[in-house]
Amino acid sequence: MRHTLAVLVENNPGVLARVAGLFSRRGYNIDSLAVGRTDNPAISRMTIVVEGDDRVLEQVTKQLHKLIDVIKISDITADEYVDRELVLIKVNAEPEKRGEIMQIADIFRARIVDLGRRTMILECTGNEGKIKAFEESLKPYGIKELVRTGKIAMLRGSRYTNINSNGSKEDD
């Protein structure tokens, strides 16, 4: 089963290497990892999607906790949350195909962020399923290049994952 972890870490150099190294040396499978700083510049937040059963997840969580730079881990998989990815796709767009592609973009509420003589770059956000469907729809035109951010996620409602919060499931 895939789990989504929201992990608060010290915004120190090397923290990504520590986390990524932990996953690889203990043989855990990362599906995706997205990281960026939070409203507090000293703290970064990682969203890690990891594959494994409950026992594996327990170990992942405990081993992550052992890293001094890891402040807090929340497994939000079982809760209501919003998750998003962002994708940029450069697709072949000969003038006669542009209309069709723009219609597809419309359906997915994607945006055209660059228009070249023969290509377009489209930007789309959404959960994994939507991103996948969007990619599939553009495939027939010839995808030249694709880049995606990995998933970020946030609990719905008034609960939150933050330091000193009591609204979330803290794992320790």
Add this chain to the structure above:
Amino acid sequence: MKITAAQALVRCLELEKVDIVFGYPGGAMLPVYDALYHSSIKHVLVRHEQGAVHAADGYARATGKVGVCMATSGPGATNLVTGIANAYMDSVPLVVFTGQVPTSQVGTDAFQEVDITGITIPITKHNYLVKDPAALPQIIKNAFHIASTGRPGPVLIDLPKDVAGEMIDFYYPETVRLRGYKPTYRGHHNKIIEAAELINRSQRPVIYAGGGIINSGASEELLELAELISAPVTNTFMGLSSFPGDHPLFLGMLGLHGTRYANLAVTECDLLIALGARFDDRVTGKLAKFAPHAAVIHVDIDPAEIGKNVPVHVPIVGDVKLVLRALLPLLKKTDRSPWLDRIRELRELFPLRYNREDGLKPQYIIEELYRHTGGLATIATDVGQHQMWVAQYYRFKRPRGLISSGGLGTMGFGLPAAVGAQLGLPGQQVILVTGDGSFQMTMQELATVREQDLPIKIFMLNNQSLGMVRQLQEYYCEGRYMAVDFKFHPDFITLARAYDIKGYTIQTEEEARQVIPEVLTEPGPVLVNCLVSPQEKVLPMVPSGCGIDETFES
């Protein structure tokens, strides 16, 4: 007052009450060594950086204090790696300083540059690359705190040469600032009650006690627990010396080379009380056959160890001493004579034994060492057969009596570790039991022994081979001995003499009886070359892939 960061480093060590550091200087460490010149801290110059880190490790294990060592950048730092990994595996508190090339050169493949923080991420509890000289005191404060609290371990601080030379306003913080690090010391109250209920109901409990007992100083509580509930105690290798080796409830070590009666007691028990132990593969053998009838109580300060290898009925995260103190008042004194009778029977059926015919046996030497020291000496060992014989035949009566590489199994650990232990325990008897293989990996430290005038007694069980591997090749490779027999040895007595160290060779029981007591009372260091048979094996033994009830003895 402004001082250099290097001077601040030395001030911090003084304020942490560090009285001794082990190290080896180099270009990138010039500022730090220059600062040490003016300090009262004793610096022990080893002959190889590996010696420095093992000595700091031996010092920490012997005293319970944080061991400190330092080396220069590049090869100095990489030579520490084995020792850092060794300390990490055995949860030994170390603070390790390495020099680094100046910050402007970091990342340019400069002379003697290596990314030591990158290299040591998996083998340190935490590490730091110091970029801001003003942050150094706080980093050192944090490092000592991290190394010595919770589950102890090594912390490395990498200090670029230019940072070390910068001037800072010195101020040593009184508190640590680590929001991501809060070890749990007190066990969960309800879990402790559950554990007490399980223990009170149990008919056949066994206490399985590991190195956590030693780290938390819980030997007295362990003894009280065992006697109160009439439960036999088995030790992991790391746990040896935490329970008196001659106590009637003591089963000796369990696992791969454990006593048959310890392994069978664990197999038959209905409750396994795991205290500061981690269900290592050398202990459990085949997991499905480990304590198959037992409920498991697992007390450990590291939550990641609980449930890692075996399912646990009552998990208790906490310091084992504090948990036992909370648990003891909840326990009833219970008569478990049928179980203790069964233990007695197992002990009589399957005693530890060896054949004393045909020359001097290594086990005999260990027994003689035990007899003459009353189990009170500090025994450092290397890794291999001799190490297991110490575990089996030396009955430790004092916590921290055994200084040995358990988790990593580092040959070459013994001599430098003995150096550190003896420096930490001046005036006390420190004995190194080593093998001819291990000894030759770090024997350059004989120079340190001599230079520091350490009265270490070295017993080298010399079977002219790598006995443990030889034994494995006999069992698993049908006796095809590959690269295990030494066709050349130096004359160890002459070698010792070259270091101005006395040497003896013994090869009969008679000589052992005569020489051992004599050597133990010598004022200075002595090397005893004990010629023993390469055929002798460590037994009993659990064959690879089997349960621990399936030991064989010949």
